[in-house]
Amino acid sequence: MRWFVRFIAAAAWLALAVPAAAQYPAKPIRFVAPFPPGGGIDIVSRALGEKVSARLGQPVVVENRPGAGMTLGTEIVARSAPDGYTFLVSPINSQAIVHHLYPKRSFDIRRDFAPVARIGYGTVAFVVPQSSRAASVKDFVAMAKANPGRLTFASSGTGALIHLTGEMFKQAAGIELTHVPYKGTTAILPDLLDGRVDMALDSLPAYIPHIKSGKLRALAVASPQRSAIMPELPTMAEAGVPGVVSWTDYAMYAPAATPKEIIVLMSREVNAALQAEDLRAKLAVQGIEISGSTPEALQAELAAELEKWGKVIRDANIKLE
Secondary structure, eight states: OHHHHHHHHHHHHHHHHSHHHHTOOOSOEEEEESSOTTSHHHHHHHHHHHHHHHHHTSOEEEEEOOOTTTHHHHHHHHTSOSSSSEEEEEOHHHHHHHHHHOTTOSOOTTTSEEEEEEEEEEEEEEEEETTOSOSSHHHHHHHHHHSTTTSEEEESSTTSHHHHHHHHHHHHHTOOOEEEEOSSHHHHHHHHHTTSSOEEEEESGGGHHHHHHTSEEEEEEOSSSOOSSSTTSOBTTTTTOTTOOOEEEEEEEEETTSOHHHHHHHHHHHHHHTTOHHHHHHHHTTTEEEOOOOHHHHHHHHHHHHHHHHHHHHHHTOOOO
């Protein structure tokens, strides 16, 4: 009789533990990208969505919901039903920045989301005009120290990752630069090409054609390791300014109460999809290096990013609200 009781108890536990995953997915899945079409998050979401769709046998619909410093799309996912049919594809470093700069937001990336998987990283490069007298990062630092506040650095907007990467560089190098905010990288390029702004620490892909043509010069990358697409460039640490570590990144989250078994299943499927050679090649052209992870590893990475960017923001005394 005891074995029968134990059998019934075990069967009941399994019935409670796996019902959602056993029938999942039964309808289309939504990937919310909190950025406009055409950018890195959009490209990654669509490329990954195709592979996940094929593996799970259901369509994956990418929904672009940009606005309000990406808080609009993030809030949509936070308020979505935690049933495994809505996921957020987002950079965690930018989410860490939002956490510190938007205290009135309605969501908390730690409380309202469950990590699913890391997807990959993009390269941030130190770029100067062809006319710049700086042949290296050390040269640029020396010029800035000789002319405090006179040299400028461009960003894609106050409070954005690229702005804070520039602030991180200032802090690490002990220099004063003047911040010039633009409305995105496409707005930066004309002024950088013409030498009207002295430097940008920005996402590499948009600059590659101009670097190859000789109209711009890349002096280093801010990644922890050298970039696969331009391995000749030193890291910022190798270039003489350790402590400047920044990248564009891509990760997936679900609403916090999504069943654990669905999180595990989706994490497994995302990591498997990332092994596809055609996917890796497609993203490599965009300067995106694939790097999957477990939910636990992504959670630990988020904690580190929150600490890192919080310090940069406090030291630079940046406030948006």
